[in-house]
Amino acid sequence: MLQTTKKEDPMSKKERTAIEPTRAENYAEWYQQVIRAADLAENSEVRGCMVIKPWGYAIWENIQRFLDEMFRETGHRNAYFPIFIPKSYFEKEAEHVEGFAKECAVVTHSKLEDDGKGGLKPAGELTEPYIVRPTSETIIGASFAKWVNSYRDLPLLINQWANIVRWEMRTRLFLRTTEFLWQEGHTVHESQAEAMDETLKMLDIYARFAQDYLAIPVIKGEKTEGEKFPGAVNTYCIEAMMQDKKALQSGTSHFLGQNFAQASNIRFQNREGEFQHAWTTSWGVSTRLIGALIMAHSDDNGLVLPPKIAPSHIAIIPIYRDEAEHAAVMALAKSINEAFKHTEFEGVRVYTELDDRDLTSSERNWYWIKKGIPLRVEIGPRDVASNSVMVARRDQGSREKRSVAVESVVEHCLQTLSAMQLNILEQALLFREANTVKIDGKDAFYAFFTPKNSQQPEIHGGFALSHWCGGSACEEKIKEDLKVTVRCIPFDSEPEQGKCVCCGQPSERRVIFAKSY
RNA sequence: CGGGAUGUAGCGCAGUCCGGUUAGCGCGCUCGGUUCGGGACCGAGAAGUCGGAGGUUCAAAUCCUCUCAUCCCGACCA
Structure with a gap:
């Protein structure tokens, strides 16, 4: 009989992610x-x-x-x-x-009537349709x-x-x-x-x-x-x-x-x-x-929320094995939960979730990771013994945790929330900068926006800062060929002489080209 | 509205070609127990008008006709 082992080829081994497929996959x-x-x-x-x-x-x-x-x-x-x-208002411009x-969507009737077949039909046609x-x-x-x-x-x-x-x-x-x-x-x-x-x-x-x-x-x-x-x-x-x-x-x-x-x-x-x-x-x-x-x-483990916009900020997760541990752990968890009442960071009121559901601790942990709650505070018997808790941030690896003394946990969390807000912005900014490039010449432009694998296009392209003559013909052509459009003429673009990336005519400034939603 | 595909349990699917037990599987759910510091395990259980209507047949998830819906690709978009 064939024995199938759980061990995978080490080359193909990867950390299990909460979300499948991953961003790179689909x-x-x-x-x-x-x-x-x-x-x-x-x-x-x-x-x-x-x-x-x-x-x-x-x-x-x-x-x-x-x-x-x-x-x-x-x-x-x-x-x-x-x-x-009223339709007539709409027609004015x-x-x-x-x-x-x-x-x-157009509303043409004001009521329903028996259609004689056990159903209803619209009746009372309006003199003027509403949009x-x-x-x-x-x-x-x-x-x-x-x-x-x-x-x-x-x-x-x-x-x-x-x-x-x-x-x-x-x-x-x-x-x-x-x-x-x-x-x-x-x-x-x-x-x-x-x-x-x-x-x-x-x-x-x-x-x-x-x-x-x-x-x-x-x-x-x-x-x-x-x-x-x-x-x-x-x-x-x-x-x-x-x-x-x-x-x-x-x-x-x-x-x-x-x-x-x-x-x-x-x-x-x-x-x-x-x-x-x-x-x-x-x-x-x-x-x-x-x-x-x-x-x-967001990442391959689910939602990542900047703390200021998150519906709730801290999940408190008690970990215990038996009734005795449950009592001790819950006592600490409740007091910490209480300590966050009426606290705020960056002018935003802090909300917490004390999650005592009858699920394994890792199940509760992953639940909150997927929801993007900024901080998770784990409290187990070892923490009770050492009068500390484990704190994990959503903008870091799911295994990265830090032990924090109980007396400083509130202050630590509030500071971390502020830091996370900035870090998440910083990460997004770095990503955008890394994927924004000045592109000159039609070939380079087309290469930038063409996937290597047309069957299953990989994530490619980005923002191209390129010259454009201002003509709608070029805009149309590029849209047709590449599904790329002029996203905007940025305010901060300096006047600069160049040649339109499409027709080669003189251009005064660079604009942002990209694929868009 | 054109081209392609799919509708089977809450979710994801197999079964359809070639009609034939009581329609399966994984996850989830419920109950009991053991677990609990990185997505637990064992046992028991509930749950399905097979998208809908009509037809062919002794017999339809399976074949035929019609219909509805959804998804993907195009034209449109915050």
Whole structure:
């Protein structure tokens, strides 16, 4: 009889990972598995829509809380507008219609009737169909037109937290779903300059939020004509690099000029007593940020969360064999758990999870590793004896643990949380820098973005800083050949003479090319 | 909407080509016990309209027709 041994060929031996496949093996599948393992969300019965589960929703609530505070500080106030937009409102801005028409859910009836076959059929057809908002410029514009009469009413700074619907063909949890949650700011200004200032100020806030809270370094820049928001004059964005070296647009801010003011008739009497159209802006971030968070930091053992955005910070895991040990260990675990009450780091309140479930200690450990909790505090009989505990950080190897004396455990953990926040940002920044290269010449450019194995493309490419003539023909050509687009024209790019990487025509500056989500 | 594939227990799958016991397996779940400092083990158990409707047949997860849904690849996107 054949004896099969557990011993593997030492060459192929590798540490077991909590997530399979690994990032290197199949990044797209890894992403799905991280979400499942961390229990963030799941696909619902409704096509293209997700159910956001408590651990995932708590992340969104933290995003909301911190951003909302920043909006308030800059003078914005929250309001709420209808989810339904009359079709006629929507039609007012031509480019806007063109951009969104293909992905709108339309409400045409107001009730259901017995269809005579044991089912129901829509009845009470509406005289005018409603569109479920894909964005709210037009419906908010209708209100703004009434609210704004004088330069004294300006600036008008409004934000709305809402759900929106965009009927997408292909969906991925958090990155692109039919319904998603977001925040949309809408502001009205007296002058072009003031509206532009506002547009850029909010982009700054997004960039700061991404770096300081999500620990995701972002590049601020302007979208090309082809990539901008339908109806906007200029669209600005923050772009982040994911671990598969693709770009993820993580937030946008639009200078709308007077386009929507004209469409919605937002007029005011200026200081000279003349009527003029106002200048408007809009800006938003969405639950997509959670997708960014996952793909920027997580590893082959599951989610990694920057402490400031984590729903909970410390898992306390008692380890014991019998009742006597259980009692002793739990006494210490509870007192430590208690000691964290009302503590904070970086202005963020600390939450703990005392996990006393009837599972093996390693099972409980891995549970929290996969959920991305920043710190794990293990407390066993040996710790009770030595009046210390073992502390493990999620941003380090799963076996790396450190013994910490009980009296200093709170201080140690709080300091470590702060340190982790910076370390995670630093790691993401190093990754992006290592994968951002200046590329000149068409051959080098094409080589950079072409996988070595076309059957099963490996993780390749990155951000290419290359010259572009500014022509949409070149942009299209590159998109067609390589699925690579101009992610943005970065603000910090220095003017520099060069040749377009596609057509060789003179170019004034480098832009960021990348594959994107 | 075009091209490809798949629907069998909570999840992942085998069985379908070539119809024939009571539809299996792994994980998970429940109960009991031994365990517990890196994903434990033993024993027992529960759980399935085989996506749906119709047909062929003595007999259908298996063959035929229709239908619904999902996934992947394209066109679109925060």
